[in-house]
Amino acid sequence: MKVKRLVAGAMIFASTVLLAACGSKSSSSDTFNRMEKDVISTMDNAHITDVVSGQAAVDTGDGLYRYKGKKLQAAVATKVVKPTNNGLTYTFNLRKTKWSNGDPVTAKDFVFAWRRATDPKTKSEYAYLFSGIKNADDITAGKKAPSTLGVKAEGNYKLVVTLDHPTPYFGTMMVNPVFFPLNQKTVEKYGKKFGTQSKYLVFNGPFKLTNWNGTGNSWDEVKNDSYWNAKQVKLKKIHVQVVKDSNTAANLYSTKKLDDAVLTGEIAKQHKNDKDYVGDKQGRTTYLDMNEDKVPDFKNTKLRQAVAMAINRKELAEKVIGDGSFGIPTITPENSGSNPKTGEDFAKDAAKESETVQKYDLKQAKKLWAEGLKEVGKTGEQVTLTTDDTDVAKKTGEYLQSALEQLPGMKVSISSVPFKTRIQRSLDGSAQFILSGWQGDFPDPISFLDLYSTGNTYNFSHWSNKQYDDLLKASKTTDANNETKRYDDLLKAQVLLSKEAPVATLYQTVQGHLRNPKLKGETFSPANMYNFVGAYMAK
Numbered sequence: 001m002k003v004k005r006l007v008a009g010a011m012i013f014a015s016t017v018l019l020a021a022c023g024s025k026s027s028s029s030d031t032f033n034r035m036e037k038d039v040i041s042t043m044d045n046a047h048i049t050d051v052v053s054g055q056a057a058v059d060t061g062d063g064l065y066r067y068k069g070k071k072l073q074a075a076v077a078t079k080v081v082k083p084t085n086n087g088l089t090y091t092f093n094l095r096k097t098k099w100s101n102g103d104p105v106t107a108k109d110f111v112f113a114w115r116r117a118t119d120p121k122t123k124s125e126y127a128y129l130f131s132g133i134k135n136a137d138d139i140t141a142g143k144k145a146p147s148t149l150g151v152k153a154e155g156n157y158k159l160v161v162t163l164d165h166p167t168p169y170f171g172t173m174m175v176n177p178v179f180f181p182l183n184q185k186t187v188e189k190y191g192k193k194f195g196t197q198s199k200y201l202v203f204n205g206p207f208k209l210t211n212w213n214g215t216g217n218s219w220d221e222v223k224n225d226s227y228w229n230a231k232q233v234k235l236k237k238i239h240v241q242v243v244k245d246s247n248t249a250a251n252l253y254s255t256k257k258l259d260d261a262v263l264t265g266e267i268a269k270q271h272k273n274d275k276d277y278v279g280d281k282q283g284r285t286t287y288l289d290m291n292e293d294k295v296p297d298f299k300n301t302k303l304r305q306a307v308a309m310a311i312n313r314k315e316l317a318e319k320v321i322g323d324g325s326f327g328i329p330t331i332t333p334e335n336s337g338s339n340p341k342t343g344e345d346f347a348k349d350a351a352k353e354s355e356t357v358q359k360y361d362l363k364q365a366k367k368l369w370a371e372g373l374k375e376v377g378k379t380g381e382q383v384t385l386t387t388d389d390t391d392v393a394k395k396t397g398e399y400l401q402s403a404l405e406q407l408p409g410m411k412v413s414i415s416s417v418p419f420k421t422r423i424q425r426s427l428d429g430s431a432q433f434i435l436s437g438w439q440g441d442f443p444d445p446i447s448f449l450d451l452y453s454t455g456n457t458y459n460f461s462h463w464s465n466k467q468y469d470d471l472l473k474a475s476k477t478t479d480a481n482n483e484t485k486r487y488d489d490l491l492k493a494q495v496l497l498s499k500e501a502p503v504a505t506l507y508q509t510v511q512g513h514l515r516n517p518k519l520k521g522e523t524f525s526p527a528n529m530y531n532f533v534g535a536y537m538a539k
Contacts, residue, residue, distance in 0.1 A: 030236035034260040044195025045177040046124040057177035061205040064174040067525030087166030094157040097228035107153035109181035115146035126178040132167040172442035217242035234536035259516035264392040268323035268512040279324040284439040288504040289460040302372030308504040309365035323512030329358035340483040354498030380409020386431040443526035463502030
């Protein structure tokens with residue numbers, strides 16, 4: 001999913017306002033006060049593309065499965081099932097549970113949600129995740145009706161899914177909110193308002209979203225007594241406050257207005273040795289997209305490679321980010337998969353060859369840059385780098401500006417904008433260079449590699465390579481049931497992506513936190529989401 005990413009006077013003012021705003025909140029044995037770095041963009045599951053909205057959806061919704069730590073467990077489904085019919089059919093028996101409005105959660109709610117997400121009229125950014133389910137590709141292409149999707153309800157509590165081809169990671173995808181059920185009555189009642197405020201929603205998860213007006217910098221998640229596993233939900237409320245500045249976050253934690261504060265940069269460095277400091281290694285990478293459509297000269301491979309080699313990832317991670325995040329030469333993060341023969345981590349395996357381009361080598365970068373400029377008939381390039389307006393994004397942008405302007409004739413201006421604006425500019429193709437990031441939708445390399453397949457919604461570089469597309473296709477079709485061949489396809493694709501450099505990979509996130517040690521029972525999943533079922537504040 002998408003990654004959510006001053007003058008001293010402005011920082012002090014922001015701290016004062018937020019301290020006042022949070023002043024009425026205090027920790028108790030049944031309330032957990034946490035922060036996010038940006039606002040919820042939407043609560044319409046078909047359009048959630050960012051980690052903040054995704055976390056809120058996981059807190060307030062439930063799909064077929066849910067992660068408890070690293071283990072995939074049954075949620076609305078009664079058990080984690082194995083496919084039949086040579087990997088093509090999944091049959092899920094469902095629990096008898098309810099929506100927060102009292103309606104039963106049925107198999108028809110899943111059918112409605114999945115058909116809606118694949119319907120081109122919905123324009124779901126995640127419609128491509130349904131690829132592999134029977135007729136999904138034809139539906140998203142407008143060639144078949146959504147009613148032909150390979151999902152059907154057999155009665156109220158049996159869901160049958162038919163695939164076009166075996167999909168080894170199908171089960172892990174079920175934790176993504178786009179696969180959650182939807183209450184059709186609610187969606188149709190509110191129409192365009194659905195997902196825009198808490199009052200236009202109903203919930204089937206452990207918590208209910210309240211006090212969210214669609215734009216506000218705080219919201220609450222209160223225990224949902226209708227949740228099927230409500231007895232395991234110990235927290236009565238999670239209060240969430242948006243805090244973009246790490247200094248403010250640390251202050252709010254020190255004054256006990258937050259039980260969990262996210263720190264970056266210098267503030268993270270200052271607190272790394274605190275007893276309450278925790279580093280959460282995340283399946284998330286940050287990288288620089290080079291939009292070939294907007295800056296046609298960057299169709300030249302040498303220019304792209306020069307950009308990738310001009311950046312000192314280790315220095316960026318340690319001196320600018322400073323929270324334990326580390327430089328990485330692959331868009332796929334560590335812990336996304338492993339070699340079926342050797343057990344070697346996929347990202348580390350790929351790095352052995354990827355580092356030939358995605359590593360700091362300024363001398364070689366300048367050589368490639370000069371050759372590339374000559375080939376396109378230019379003496380220099382001027383680009384605008386679009387970043388989020390958070391503190392860490394701004395500082396990263398400044399670092400990249402300095403690094404890239406070491407290339408003769410390269411001029412970089414920075415446009416720091418709100419998260420929603422950065423996403424919009426990325427999606428509509430108007431941004432030239434973009435500080436982007438991706439958090440895996442499920443723990444498999446394909447979740448990252450698919451981004452740069454031809455025509456993918458999130459291919460912000462607008463790069464296209466037939467060999468790359470063919471490797472991904474083979475991993476999903478002819479080699480899908482052969483673990484070794486599939487791994488080799490994905491490995492070759494990652495190495496090709498790194499060497500062609502439509503993106504310059506930067507770092508894998510280790511998110512720094514100051515976390516109240518009284519919080520117990522919280523887990524962090526391979527899908528990069530926190531699970532608060534079972535969490536509680538010890539007295």
